Amino acid sequence: MELAAAQARPMEASELAEAIARGLDYLHQHQYPNGEFCSYFxxxxxxxxxxxxxxxxxxxxxxxxxxLFLAEHPPADEILTRTTGFLQxxxxxxxxxxxxxxxxxxxxxxxxxxxxxxxxxxxxxARGIACPMPTNVPLLLANRNRQGLFYTWFVARGWYANRTHWRITLPRLAHPLRNLVLWRSVEATPGDVDPVVNANALYYLxxxxxxxxxxxxxxxxIAENQEAGCDKWYPDAHVVYYFISRNFFRGITQLEPxxxxxxxxIVAxxxxxxxLGDTVLDTALAVCTLLNWGAWPSELRPAVQxxxxxxxxxxxxxxWLVYYGGSKKLVGWGSEEMTTAFCLEALARYQAIIS
Structure with a gap:
């Protein structure tokens, strides 16, 4: 790996820096004044x-x-500052x-x-913002099924002791017809328990x-090779790999198997x-996933190129579509901005390795 890095440095360092700067400039120019980014379905x-x-x-x-992997770049820091205000x-x-x-x-x-x-x-x-204050962790932990897995939706279920959960969910019961129409018109149910949603809950908690x-x-x-199609919102295996591997990078070493x-x-x-896969998005997610696992196979450099x-x-x-609105994949969401962010993450993290 050290030899590969030494060979890559003189050829790729300037290309990486230029590509990252151009990508950040694109996102900086395309962020809405309120901090939101455009997405399409x-x-x-x-x-x-x-x-x-x-x-x-x-x-x-x-x-x-x-x-977050590019926060030391002033344009990225400005983007993140606007984004956190929007999300708050x-x-x-x-x-x-x-x-x-x-x-x-x-x-x-x-x-x-x-x-x-x-x-x-x-x-x-990650941005050092204490929001919400106080923490929402007890509320999230209350939204689990009897097997200890997290529900996708916050709805009234009948056995929670958490008062805030009741204050949030009970008002929805005042609109039974609206709720009925909603659940019949979308590919979701109040009792949904989805793997990637649980992986993201794990990432936070x-x-x-x-x-x-x-x-x-x-x-x-993963052991049963069920990642492709295991989640109605994220049917692509590369997306599933990315969100699971973030947890290992964060320090959850129990995912080592x-x-x-x-x-x-990924390499196959x-x-x-x-x-690495079929698309630019697949490749960017795969590069990030490999780096999350601490892997530097020979396929990494060609993927970056x-x-x-x-x-x-x-x-x-x-x-390219990043996530879908259900298992039938009738509609999904994506944008140039989303693909660009994943590509920038991949390039910036690879740049950190070879520098």
Missing amino acids: APDAAMQEWCVPDSCIFPTALIAGSL YQMNRGGLWHHFTGLHPLRGPLPLDMDDTACVSALLR GDLPETQPVIAWLLRL ARQPVIDR AARPDGR FLLGAQLPHGEWPR
Whole structure:
């Protein structure tokens, strides 16, 4: 690995720095004044059939999470500062978040959710922001099933002792018809328990006695080779690998048994042009995942070179769906901004290795 790094340094250092600077400039110019980033929903993975802007919280949180690795760059720091202000403004009672912003017509009907809450809370903590205050951890821990896994949605279930949970969920019971229409019109149920949502809850909460069932579940999914399609919102295996591996990088070493199987599966998908998977997004997520596991296979450098070559003239990378609205994959969300953030994370972390 040291020899490879020494060979790569004179050829790639300037290319990496230029690509990162251009990508950051693109995101800096394309962030909305309120701190939000554009996201679209579309019916096809390449987002070419039709593409509609959608005001969501989650894409902005994911973009900012990737930019944490570039926080020493002034443009990234400015982006993160605006983003945290936007996310703080979108917070709901108890320190919870919706998927949609306050501008969205589905903000009212859709319940608060664990995925957005965990990712936003982790980001704010990483930026040194005590929000919510006091902590929302007891509320999140109250939103688990009898097996100790986290529910995706915060809804009334009938046995919680947490008073804040009741204050948040009981008002929804006053709109039974609206709730019925919602659950019949979306690919979701009040009792959803999703693996990647649990992985993101683990990322925020960390290694606690209460999160051990999540760790065991994630290990079992990888051991049984069930990662592709295991989560209705994240059917692509590369996305699943990314979110699980973040926990290992964060220090949850109990996930070690999943390390080598995931590395082997990523490397097995390498293409002659350097791609790790089928797309630019797959490749960026795969590079980040390998680095999260502390792996530097020979396929890593060609993958980075592929990303450098795929950057578009204005500094962005092409949009691709990151997550879906259900298992039927009728619609999903993505944007140039989201792909660009994942690519920047991959390049910045690779740059840190070879510098």
